[in-house]
Amino acid sequence: MKVATIRSLVCLGIESTADNLGVGIATSNGAILANEISTHVPEEGGIHPREAARHHAEQMGSTIGEALQDARVKAEELDLIAFSQGPGLGPSLRTGATAARALASYLNVPLVGVNHCVAHIEIGRLATGAEDPLTLYVSGGNTIVTGYEAGRYRIFGETLDIAVGNCLDTFSREAGLPYPGGPAVEKHALEGERLILLPYVVKGMDLSFSGLLTALIQEYRTGRWRLEDLCFSLQEIAYSMLGEVTERALAHTKKAELLLTGGVAANKRLRSIIGAIAEEHGASPEFVPIGYATDNGAMIAWTGILAYQSGIETPIETSYIDSRWRLDRVEVLWRD
Ligand code: ATP
Numbered sequence: 001m002k003v004a005t006i007r008s009l010v011c012l013g014i015e016s017t018a019d020n021l022g023v024g025i026a027t028s029n030g031a032i033l034a035n036e037i038s039t040h041v042p043e044e045g046g047i048h049p050r051e052a053a054r055h056h057a058e059q060m061g062s063t064i065g066e067a068l069q070d071a072r073v074k075a076e077e078l079d080l081i082a083f084s085q086g087p088g089l090g091p092s093l094r095t096g097a098t099a100a101r102a103l104a105s106y107l108n109v110p111l112v113g114v115n116h117c118v119a120h121i122e123i124g125r126l127a128t129g130a131e132d133p134l135t136l137y138v139s140g141g142n143t144i145v146t147g148y149e150a151g152r153y154r155i156f157g158e159t160l161d162i163a164v165g166n167c168l169d170t171f172s173r174e175a176g177l178p179y180p181g182g183p184a185v186e187k188h189a190l191e192g193e194r195l196i197l198l199p200y201v202v203k204g205m206d207l208s209f210s211g212l213l214t215a216l217i218q219e220y221r222t223g224r225w226r227l228e229d230l231c232f233s234l235q236e237i238a239y240s241m242l243g244e245v246t247e248r249a250l251a252h253t254k255k256a257e258l259l260l261t262g263g264v265a266a267n268k269r270l271r272s273i274i275g276a277i278a279e280e281h282g283a284s285p286e287f288v289p290i291g292y293a294t295d296n297g298a299m300i301a302w303t304g305i306l307a308y309q310s311g312i313e314t315p316i317e318t319s320y321i322d323s324r325w326r327l328d329r330v331e332v333l334w335r336d
Pocket residue numbers: 017018019020087088116120138139140141142164165166168169180181182183186262263264265266267268293294295
């Protein structure tokens with residue numbers, strides 16, 4: 001954690017797109033002063049949007065309090081409040097937005113609605129020092145290959161159905177592994193060695209994981225395979241698909257940096273594939289540190305500062321959440 005030395009803007013950011021409630025505090029000179037995360041773990045099944053929202057509402061006060069305490073900042077010293085405005089689950093987003101509006105109006109400071117996908121990229125740039133990377137953003141809800149061009153983060157490739165993290169989480173739930181699935185699949189895959197034939201679906205620059213997931217569950221239910229080999233095959237096939245599309249986008253854009261961000265960026269096997277691709281193309285591989293890979297409030301606070309400094313503010317009256325807010329619709333006024 002860096003410490004701000006000169007008086008700079010201080011922003012509190014609230015992240016609440018899915019099962020994590022995050023409250024982070026960032027300054028305009030790029031210091032992250034706090035990054036508190038409270039995770040809702042479903043009792044069974046996947047995320048229940050209303051249960052997650054209830055968790056966030058219950059934890060909001062204490063999580064904000066802890067972030068302020070970590071940062072040694074008083075609420076009155078905040079210059080700006082940022083919140084994740086979309087994309088994500090409606091009930092969770094609304095809970096974060098309501099808290100952000102209340103805080104901004106009570107403190108009489110500006111409010112900035114942040115696109116969650118942009119925030120994953122911006123925290124990756126801040127934490128790694130990458131300036132203009134081609135980015136593979138992989139999480140439970142998104143699978144996107146993107147790069148900055150002419151004022152926006154353009155989408156070069158994306159999933160046509162479920163996200164890669166969702167595929168990992170759904171399979172692991174079926175196989176009785178703990179939630180979230182990514183780390184559990186990664187652990188079992190280390191003991192796997194046999195590659196089971198599963199659908200590898202890349203269509204042009206886009207990907208599909210639903211056929212792979214269905215086939216994997218069918219194979220699991222036959223009882224013929226070791227769980228370790230199923231996990232190994234899932235990782236090898238899904239991450240090779242990601243590698244193929246990423247490599248093509250890197251060759252096309254000729255970017256000098258390749259950034260891996262989002263929750264699945266924590267995966268060592270995916271990191272090694274991305275690292276090898278970067279090396280082959282003379283690009284520098286950049287990995288978002290684990291604490292900033294999964295959903296967090298610091299990325300929202302930092303992106304809020306970037307947006308605010310380029311003249312963006314979100315009036316409370318029009319601060320509706322947008323659960324389908326696409327990455328490439330955001331005008332990225334702080335670049336160039
Ligand atoms: P988004 O709203 O950006 O889609 P999200 O709600 O899915 O985000 P993230 O915290 O960005 O949240 O990502 C969570 C995903 O990351 C889960 O699918 C989880 O299984 C996956 N994940 C976490 N650690 C690992 C790992 N080591 N290997 C693979 N996947 C991982």
